[in-house]
Amino acid sequence: MADYKIELTPEQLAILNGEKGETMAKVMKTLVMYGETFGATKMVPVTGKKGHLVTSFGLGVMKPVYELMDKLIADGVISGQQFSVDPKPLDKNVPASFIENLIFKKFMYSAQDMYDGQLQKMGLVSDSAYTCTCYLDEVGNTPNKGDVLSWAESSAVVYANSVLGARCNRNSGIIELFGSIVGFVPYFGLLTDEGRKATWIVEVKTDKIPEAQVLGSAIGMKVMEDVPYVKGLDKWIGTELNDDAKAYLKDFGAATASNGAVGLYHIDGLTPEAVEQGEALIAENAQVYVIDDAELERVKNSYPVIWKDKNAEPKLCFIGCPHLTYSQLIEWTEKVEAGLKAAGNKKVVIPTVFTAAPTVVEKFNKTSYAERLKKTGVILSYICPLMYMNNPLCGKKPVITNSNKLRTYTTSRYYTNAEILDCITKGGK
Amino acid sequence: MKTFKGRVVVPGACEAEALVTKNGFNTLASFQKSLMFGDKTAKCGDQNNPDLYNKPMAGTALCLPQTIGSTTGGMVLYCATAMGRNPACLLFSKPIDSLAAAGAVLSDVWTENSMPTIDSLGDEFLETVKTGDKIKVEEDGTVIIL
Numbered sequence: 001m002a003d004y005k006i007e008l009t010p011e012q013l014a015i016l017n018g019e020k021g022e023t024m025a026k027v028m029k030t031l032v033m034y035g036e037t038f039g040a041t042k043m044v045p046v047t048g049k050k051g052h053l054v055t056s057f058g059l060g061v062m063k064p065v066y067e068l069m070d071k072l073i074a075d076g077v078i079s080g081q082q083f084s085v086d087p088k089p090l091d092k093n094v095p096a097s098f099i100e101n102l103i104f105k106k107f108m109y110s111a112q113d114m115y116d117g118q119l120q121k122m123g124l125v126s127d128s129a130y131t132c133t134c135y136l137d138e139v140g141n142t143p144n145k146g147d148v149l150s151w152a153e154s155s156a157v158v159y160a161n162s163v164l165g166a167r168c169n170r171n172s173g174i175i176e177l178f179g180s181i182v183g184f185v186p187y188f189g190l191l192t193d194e195g196r197k198a199t200w201i202v203e204v205k206t207d208k209i210p211e212a213q214v215l216g217s218a219i220g221m222k223v224m225e226d227v228p229y230v231k232g233l234d235k236w237i238g239t240e241l242n243d244d245a246k247a248y249l250k251d252f253g254a255a256t257a258s259n260g261a262v263g264l265y266h267i268d269g270l271t272p273e274a275v276e277q278g279e280a281l282i283a284e285n286a287q288v289y290v291i292d293d294a295e296l297e298r299v300k301n302s303y304p305v306i307w308k309d310k311n312a313e314p315k316l317c318f319i320g321c322p323h324l325t326y327s328q329l330i331e332w333t334e335k336v337e338a339g340l341k342a343a344g345n346k347k348v349v350i351p352t353v354f355t356a357a358p359t360v361v362e363k364f365n366k367t368s369y370a371e372r373l374k375k376t377g378v379i380l381s382y383i384c385p386l387m388y389m390n391n392p393l394c395g396k397k398p399v400i401t402n403s404n405k406l407r408t409y410t411t412s413r414y415y416t417n418a419e420i421l422d423c424i425t426k427g428g429k
Numbered sequence: 430m431k432t433f434k435g436r437v438v439v440p441g442a443c444e445a446e447a448l449v450t451k452n453g454f455n456t457l458a459s460f461q462k463s464l465m466f467g468d469k470t471a472k473c474g475d476q477n478n479p480d481l482y483n484k485p486m487a488g489t490a491l492c493l494p495q496t497i498g499s500t501t502g503g504m505v506l507y508c509a510t511a512m513g514r515n516p517a518c519l520l521f522s523k524p525i526d527s528l529a530a531a532g533a534v535l536s537d538v539w540t541e542n543s544m545p546t547i548d549s550l551g552d553e554f555l556e557t558v559k560t561g562d563k564i565k566v567e568e569d570g571t572v573i574i575l
Contacts, residue, residue, distance in 0.1 A: 026538055026539065029538055030534055030535060030538045030539070033534045033537070033538065034527075034530055034531060036535045037525060037534070038527070038528045038530070054499075054500045054501055055504060059465070060465075061464040061465045061508070062504075062508055063508075063511075063512075064507060064508045064511030064512060065504060065507075065508060065542075067511075068539060108465070112438075126550070150502045152497075152501075153500060154500050157500075168498065169527060170501025170527050170528070171500065171527065171531070172500055172501070172502055172504060172528045172531030172532065173501045173502075173503060173504035173531075174503060174504045174531065174535055175498060175503060175531045175535075189527070211574065225526070261497065261526070304477075306476065306477075360500065376562060390461070409457075409458075409499065410497070412541050
């Protein structure tokens with residue numbers, strides 16, 4: 001056996017030595033090697049009740065992943081905890097051409113049904129657990145402060161760390177599943193007190209509330225994988241983690257994690273560790289980044305437009321990457337209604353899809369707002385916009401979004417919330 | 430000839446032609462197209478990376494600062510290795526990131542293919558090495574630009 005520096009308990013060493021079978025030993029070996037790369041000193045128990053996986057899509061080409069899953073299942077090496085998973089890539093309610101549907105079902109996501117079956121055998125909570133916002137009350141995978149997690153999905157990890165005070169590294173797909181299987185994760189990075197110290201101070205000095213997705217983008221691009229301590233934002237979003245603040249931080253965090261690689265941020269006077277420890281969280285010699293309205297405008301103007309025809313009329317709009325909260329769905333319904341009324345239109349002028357977790361959609365559909373939203377022509381879906389756009393045809397399709405994550409990973413074009421409301425209710429680009 | 434010394438993440442020795450990106454390497458965007466369309470040379474599909482776009486990645490000494498993008502990155506790298514479309518080695522100028530490390534380790538433990546991975550080679554390495562240079566990687570993390 002290789003000479004590992006990481007300190008293992010007798011139980012962990014036994015697993016590594018094959019006491020629970022060769023496959024389980026390889027799972028442990030993978031985590032040990034992964035941890036050693038980052039100087040992990042030990043393996044610690046996963047204390048969060050549920051896991052969360054990033055890979056929800058049954059891309060036909062990922063045969064090695066399905067073979068690995070088959071081997072794990074056949075050898076009885078399944079997750080020791082239930083888990084949620086990112087959103088599904090397909091929903092028949094979302095507009096797609098005949099050719100797109102053909103490519104999606106027969107070519108790209110041909111392994112979807114098979115992979116869904118593997119996830120169920122491995123420990124998926126339920127068929128309603130497909131969402132990137134697993135931490136919402138309606139979904140029920142909400143970690144407690146201090147819980148150690150084995151999650152992937154950058155937007156969920158940064159939310160769990162920052163807003164909930166849980167502890168999780170930015171894991172890759174498969175690694176997060178292995179942590180849930182074996183019940184231990186290597187102790188390094190954002191699991192440690194030292195790794196949670198801020199090495200950047202961000203001073204927000206804007207004259208109006210910053211657009212969450214642009215502020216997150218600016219910070220992500222500046223600090224990359226470091227931890228920022230953000231001052232001055234409580235002035236705009238308050239000092240209470242209510243629904244509005246949490247929704248803001250969800251969108252803000254997703255942008256920090258996708259435009260950069262942020263896994264944890266602290267908001268002065270608001271997020272749990274910042275409330276408890278204040279500026280003691282700031283490391284010595286932290287760098288400073290001042291953000292005013294001009295800086296946000298500069299960042300927004302720096303986004304490239306990679307549509308083939310830059311002046312094309314938008315063909316589709318996605319709102320909800322990450323998935324919308326219940327409160328955001330209500331708010332957007334009211335905004336669209338008001339926007340249409342002001343513009344003298346009855347229905348949205350660009351095909352528009354709002355996306356939310358299946359259980360949030362279910363809750364929303366039980367209210368009168370569901371019928372009101374339907375009347376505006378907006379489609380409500382549980383789909384992953386990113387996976388929908390992740391095909392060769394979408395490069396030619398002018399899609400607009402208010403998501404900086406979707407903009408980063410696809411050819412979609414970014415607009416602020418106010419701009420996009422204008423686009424879909426009044427028209428124009 | 431110039432020699433650099435890095436840290437061994439996954440041990441191994443190989444010789445290959447360098448393929449260099451100065452920007453972060455987006456693993457999903459780079460590999461998805463080639464994996465999907467059965468391109469055994471693994472031409473890079475990331476339109477946002479002018480250093481690599483459309484260049485074959487399989488069998489090269491991929492020289493990069495770090496990887497960026499989706500947290501599926503490690504899994505994608507594992508798929509590329511399992512399908513034999515991986516770079517011959519990964520040579521990082523900076524300390525390796527968690528997604529690339531996952532891909533390198535998964536490839537090492539779960540596939541038959543070897544993909545030696547060295548990190549912390551320093552900024553000078555990436556400033557010196559050019560696409561097309563002959564590279565020799567040794568077991569102890571020594572990287573020689575021949």
